[in-house]
């Protein structure tokens with residue numbers, strides 16, 4: 001396979017398991033680079049993908065609460081859903097480790113989950129979001145439980 005300009009296209013998705021992976025690094029200068037992490041909630045082709053509402057719910061909560069984390073918050077560049085609905089992309093600066101990300105995810109999970117209703121989803125309104133009717137409380141609770149308690153424990 002020829003090397004692609006998109007780093008995730010160079011990964012054989014048939015072999016991927018759920019987990020947290022450092023996928024690529026983008027060098028800015030001699031001391032700084034941007035790390036792209038895959039938060040793979042589902043093993044491709046093995047598990048059912050997440051629902052769109054689940055992905056949207058988790059995106060809102062993680063994009064917000066991870067940035068409040070004392071250790072990694074200011075190092076976060078972006079938190080985005082994978083279009084294939086099997087997980088999320090987290091971009092950070094190079095001063096964070098996989099263990100710190102796991103710790104931050106556990107802290108958000110303990111603080112925010114299980115969600116009781118849509119009032120718990122930050123930014124889910126017509127001013128701050130493009131599709132506030134799209135959310136899934138039960139799906140997000142179950143996906144986060146599985147990821148934090150079983151996958152990255």
Ligand SMILES: [Zn+2]
Nearest residue numbers: 060129130131
């Ligand atoms: Zn939104």
